[in-house]
Amino acid sequence: ILLLGKTNSYGINWKTPLWFFLGFTLLFYILLLYEQNPNYYLEGSSWVGSEFLKDFIANKKVIPQLLNPLHKVEDLFLGKNFPISGWTYALDFLYKIIFSFFVFQLGSAFRKFIK
Helix, strand or coil: CHHHHHHHCCCCCCHHHHHHHHHHHHHHHHHHHHHHCCCCCCECCECCCCHHHHHHHHCCCHHHHHCCCCCCHHHHCCCCCCCCCHHHHHHHHHHHHHHHHHHHHHHHHHHHHCC
């Protein structure tokens, strides 16, 4: 539990939890895309031209929706033919737990400016 305090340098650094926050958002976005289509594969040695990259760019509006803590899983890929499985809900639940932790760390790091 003491190591979790290092994510904001024990309440004095707000940049570290912000980078973790954005990094985990991007990671969970990639995991959600992979969950929607597990048939992604690497074409050659690069991602350029792959189906994954096309879906990554086409669904980029999902990233700001992930930053909304009250988002619904059904609304993330609205209008797309993506199946929503139990794993998608589990990933979203795990993301919301990590999201709330880093929001708390971000808020506690900003408290130093109020004192």
